Amino acid sequence: xxxxxxxxxxxxxxxxxxxxxxxxxxxxxxxxxxxxLLRQWVNDQHFTVRSKLIEIGCATGAxxxxxxxxxYIPTGVDYSSKMISLAKIKNHHINFIEADIHDLPxxxxxFDGVISASLLNLIDDKTHAMTELSxxxxxxxxxxxxxxxxxxxxxxxxxxxxxxxxxxxSFAVLKIWHKLAPKMTTxxxxxxxxxxxxxxxxxTTYLQGMVISISGIKS
Numbered sequence: 001x002x003x004x005x006x007x008x009x010x011x012x013x014x015x016x017x018x019x020x021x022x023x024x025x026x027x028x029x030x031x032x033x034x035x036x037l038l039r040q041w042v043n044d045q046h047f048t049v050r051s052k053l054i055e056i057g058c059a060t061g062a063x064x065x066x067x068x069x070x071x072y073i074p075t076g077v078d079y080s081s082k083m084i085s086l087a088k089i090k091n092h093h094i095n096f097i098e099a100d101i102h103d104l105p106x107x108x109x110x111f112d113g114v115i116s117a118s119l120l121n122l123i124d125d126k127t128h129a130m131t132e133l134s135x136x137x138x139x140x141x142x143x144x145x146x147x148x149x150x151x152x153x154x155x156x157x158x159x160x161x162x163x164x165x166x167x168x169x170s171f172a173v174l175k176i177w178h179k180l181a182p183k184m185t186t187x188x189x190x191x192x193x194x195x196x197x198x199x200x201x202x203x204t205t206y207l208q209g210m211v212i213s214i215s216g217i218k219s
Contacts, residue, residue, distance in 0.1 A: 009172040017176065022060065022082040028173055029062035033164040037206055038063045038117060038146075041213050044204060045144050047072060051112035056101050056133065057119030061087030064094055075111075077104065101129045109138045117146040121182045126192055134196045137218045143198060144215035150183040152210045160208045178210065189214045 016024035028034055042063065047053060049071040058064045058076030060083055067074035068091075076096040078084050087096045099105050101116075101123060114137045123129045133143050157178055161171045186203060189212070193201050198216030205212050 005168050006171060009168040010175060013169070013172040013176050017180075022080065022086055025059040025083065026086065027169070029060055031165075031167075031170055031173065033170065033207075034173075035062070035066075037211070039066055041117070041144070041146050041204075041206065042067065042070070042115065044213070045113065045115070045142055045215060047113050047142065052110070053113045053115065054106075054111045054136065056104070056114065056116040058087060058096065059083050061091050061094065061096060063115075063117070064096070065091045068094055072113075077101075101132060104132050104136055106136045108135050110136050112138055112141045114141070114143045115145070118148070118181070120145050120189075120192075121147040121184050127195065130192045130196045134198065134218055139218055141218050142215055143193075143196075143218065144213060145189070146206075146211055146213045147189065148177065148181050148183040149205065149209060149212040150185045152178065152183075154178075156208060156210070160210060163208065174210075184212075186212060186214075 013024065050073060052073045053067055054075045054077060055064045056077050058078050061076050064074045064076035074094060076087055076094060077099045079100055081098050084096050084098045101119065102125065114133050116133065120126055120129060137143055157175065161174055164170060164174065190201060193214060193216045197219055199219045201214060201216040203212065203214050
């Protein structure tokens with residue numbers, strides 16, 4: 001029975017990923033371990049209070065809303081009109097904009113910090129995307145991305161699943177994220193950052209090495 005339940009939730013998450021993406025992201029953003037991951041990642045960037053921050057790939061806006069509670073001035077951007085519509089319903093006081101990472105509708109040097117989680121790994125033209133992130137960031141501002149790490153091995157997944165909680169839905173989300181999401185290597189991301197002229201590059205891993213954060217300062 002336990003195996004059948006796991007298979008049911010695995011197929012359920014796959015169904016949502018294909019046919020109801022907005023609903024899936026809304027559910028994922030309510031998982032405690034996922035909220036804690038993103039919030040810890042943001043906190044580790046040590047942005048100054050009242051910093052003007054932008055989240056690229058904000059989905060339904062949960063992390064953008066958290067930025068507001070931390071005393072920052074946030075803007076959320078996503079390519080999906082459905083994601084942005086739901087984000088606006090959930091958070092009327094925050095600025096959410098539908099836009100493409102390759103052509104962001106902001107002036108150069110507009111933001112003190114730029115963050116993006118689980119997006120750069122999905123982009124074909126990563127160099128162009130990084131150029132846009134750097135363009136809209138002020139000199140001296142921080143750019144941080146969070147992506148699944150290629151070096152995380154299949155054998156490490158069960159231990160991580162056990163550590164994060166007892167929900168079959170959580171287990172399924174982690175498994176599908178690990179199995180199906182495009183991944184990046186540490187060297188690939190570091191190269192993108194250095195090519196974009198970023199300095200003081202720092203690397204941190206989360207979820208027992210499943211995901212990696214790389215951040216840098218615009219020189």
